[in-house]
Amino acid sequence: MSLRLFSRALPKSCPASPQRSIVGLRVRFNSSDAPVTPEKMPIPTRTRNLADFSMANRVCMVTGGARGLGLEFCKAFIQSGCTDLAILDLKEEEAAAAGEELIKQSCVDSTMEPTDYRVMGLGCDVSSELSVQQAFRKVMDTYGRIDSVVASAGIVENYSAFDYPFDRIKRLYDINVHGAFFTAREAARHMIPQGGGSIVLVASMSANIVNIPQPQTPYNAAKAAVKHMAASLAVEWAKKGVRVNCLSPGYMLTKLTRTILAHDPELKRTWESLTPMGRMGEPEDLAGAIVFLASDASRFMTGSEIRVDGGYCII
Template sequence: MSVNDTSTTSSVDVFDISGRVAVVTGAASGIGQAVARHLAACGARVACADLPGEPLEAVVEDITAAGGSAVTVPWDVTVEEEAEAAVATTQDRLGPLTLAFNAAGIANATPALDMSLSQWQRMYDVDCTGVFLASRAQGRAMIAAGGGSIVNVASMSGTIVNRGLVQVHYNSAKAAVIHLSRSLAMEWARQGVRVNTISPGYTATPMNTRPEVAEQARQFAEDTPLGRMAQPEEMTGPAHFLLSDAASFLTGHDLLVDGGFTAW
């Protein structure tokens, strides 16, 4: 059965991803790490991709120690050649790629009037161009495999402007990720590849405990209708849904996972 053919799929197994090959960028920390662990726990064979180093190795060691299937794939998402190489490595080691979760990203804050061009460009290189390069390489592989699902991590900051945070580069880059993903979804819809985004609200990741926002963490929680920030693990369910055949008729969608923040 094709990865997008659900004609014989029952309601019991539409969430089943066991045996599927997935790649997760940004797997060394935060949401990417949580999703990589989750997918492996659900039986997927997971390529954990991030900058090389001990944090990435530790994630894969933990997954394999728990009985999961995972490999490390060193990958700087800003380098074009590394995207194709990383996908090729994933397929050589694990099999045909049909699932991808792109979480690699950075964040920082500076008033627009004080922002250097290099700071602006670095944000776009990682948070937007990196997503494009990853998605393009993954899309090529999935089209060749008969289909698949890509989920890119955007942010509620791609929809709203956060009170108290001066991050025009981050906000606009995440808005670009949403529209990039919609555009790819439309290009690849007839070729069996779905592309969606999740837009987390305030989440207790290293990104949201960086020095310039640490003092605002309590305010982040108070401003969220549910009264707290999310834990990274709370993004695994939405990610799993969008990746799985349960979302087989869903593409070009941005799923806000924000504790109700954007409903104010």
């Protein structure tokens, strides 16, 4: 297995986002109806953020990170200060290309340079225990530690129960369930000796409800397994410093989902009508949740599930 690594010079923390205009800042927090003039505006101080949400100085890994929600998780980590990131996907060239694009985007309107980042693109078949082990060895050889791991690789297919081919069911479970387990287990093997870390297994609201109108029984059952896997591993590793939590997205408008719904607008209307917020989620709606679970902000949280579904599971 080869890898592509973009090396950096001396590490330095990411700067805060470009400061908003003084007018915009004042209007947002002004409780008076009186007109706001520049003369009345205080000079704003630096932006303050809770330090525990920072991903700076953390080595992160995301499986299925070349596209879809996995790529959004990578973006969220970079935007939160991470400069050491391993992107795993089935095709190494796609993982490497995603890393290059992330670095390019992160340097726009920033003092950061491409050499400030170490982003690794790795080919990995998460359904293979050996492939996952090899990927972790390369990450450890490169960075020397691993702090936050997100098991995001997964697939979904829609067949009725009578028509679902067995080889497709097996493939789905190998990726969605076994892949999550292999990823979590290898992460814990390396985190425990270093004192701990955070593992996030990406399940789905389908772990809690039965999706309609599309038939997807094996997928729903697989995500329920991932949810309970996170809880079980959390208990097993709690006293060893390794936290395991679960993120369960609802219907998200990824690039692939947009393409599918473009040919089936009625399905989109159905999904939106069943969601209390009346819309599907944007991938970036998950950014805050994934950073919370992967960072020290959730340090007393393990075995829990965060659903980001627009209220779908409430009703």
